[in-house]
Amino acid sequence: MTAQIALITGANKGIGFETARILGRDGATVLLGARSADLGEKAAAALAEEGIDARFVHLDVTDPASVEAAADRIGAELGRLDVLVNNAAIAGSDAFDPATATPPSRTSPALVRTTFETNVFGVVAVTNAMLPLLRRSPAGRIVNVSSELGSLTMLTDPSVPFYETNLLPYNASKSALNAVTVAYAKELAGTAIKVNAVTPGYCATDLNGHTGYRTAAQGAAVVAAAAVLGDDGPAGAFIAEDGRLPW
Numbered sequence: 185m186t187a188q189i190a191l192i193t194g195a196n197k198g199i200g201f202e203t204a205r206i207l208g209r210d211g212a213t214v215l216l217g218a219r220s221a222d223l224g225e226k227a228a229a230a231l232a233e234e235g236i237d238a239r240f241v242h243l244d245v246t247d248p249a250s251v252e253a254a255a256d257r258i259g260a261e262l263g264r265l266d267v268l269v270n271n272a273a274i275a276g277s278d279a280f281d282p283a284t285a286t287p288p289s290r291t292s293p294a295l296v297r298t299t300f301e302t303n304v305f306g307v308v309a310v311t312n313a314m315l316p317l318l319r320r321s322p323a324g325r326i327v328n329v330s331s332e333l334g335s336l337t338m339l340t341d342p343s344v345p346f347y348e349t350n351l352l353p354y355n356a357s358k359s360a361l362n363a364v365t366v367a368y369a370k371e372l373a374g375t376a377i378k379v380n381a382v383t384p385g386y387c388a389t390d391l392n393g394h395t396g397y398r399t400a401a402q403g404a405a406v407v408a409a410a411a412v413l414g415d416d417g418p419a420g421a422f423i424a425e426d427g428r429l430p431w
């Protein structure tokens with residue numbers, strides 16, 4: 185089988201980096217998207233030392249010129265893309281601790297807008313730019329890295345442990361990302377491209393001040409599994425480690 189070509193946004197650290205590592209160990213050519221050339225080059229070099237075909241791609245998901253340039257480069261160098269992992273995101277809040285997080289009533293629209301620029305609009309920009317390359321794959325996979333905090337069903341259930349984690353910018357951005365996932369999945373139904381949202385679970389990363397109880401590698405395993413789904417796998421689903429989640 186031809187080696188897979190996978191682009192992971194925000195891959196210089198955290199769950200994105202670990203996802204690149206898992207896919208790379210499985211033989212994929214991994215394109216590590218990063219907005220910092222220095223951090224991206226270092227991350228790609230670290231994976232290359234492990235024998236992985238890892239290449240840094242400059243990609244700031246909020247910068248249309250950078251997104252277009254990345255798509256042009258991948259097209260020119262590799263001609264197609266098999267996997268797109270929309271992983272890059274920002275917390276958009278000062279804290280994940282409900283005791284200290286800013287409540288919605290004191291959250292500025294500007295912060296919500298900034299958070300959506302990366303977590304939602306960035307995904308739309310990157311997906312639209314990469315879709316022509318994904319259409320050239322025999323089995324394209326788009327994985328949007330979402331969160332349980334984007335599930336309106338779970339957030340309105342007082343019995344869920346994170347019920348009090350009421351982070352307006354982040355939670356709303358991930359609910360919007362879930363809606364974005366459904367929209368693309370509908371358009372691409374009947375093609376070779378599957379679009380799903382996944383949650384890695386609560387992992388210790390910079391995003392949450394390393395408060396998560398799972399490792400980034402454990403979270404990445406969920407993301408990577410959705411990136412290599414077989415043709416009989418789900419599309420338009422919200423996937424966690426233990427199965428599907430409610431929207």
Ligand code: NAP
Pocket residue numbers: 193194195196197198199200217218219220223243244245246270271272273274302306329330331332383384385386387388389390391392396400
């Ligand atoms: P992280 O360690 O903070 O990594 C986030 C990555 O996104 C970094 O590489 C960051 O780059 C990049 N990024 C941010 N803005 C960007 C932009 N404009 N363009 C390109 N890259 C950008 O966080 P993480 O926990 O690994 O998060 C990865 C994904 O998992 C996110 O979608 C997050 O919402 C999701 N998630 C995480 C958890 C968790 O518990 N950690 C739970 C559920 C979902 P810089 O280094 O340049 O900032």
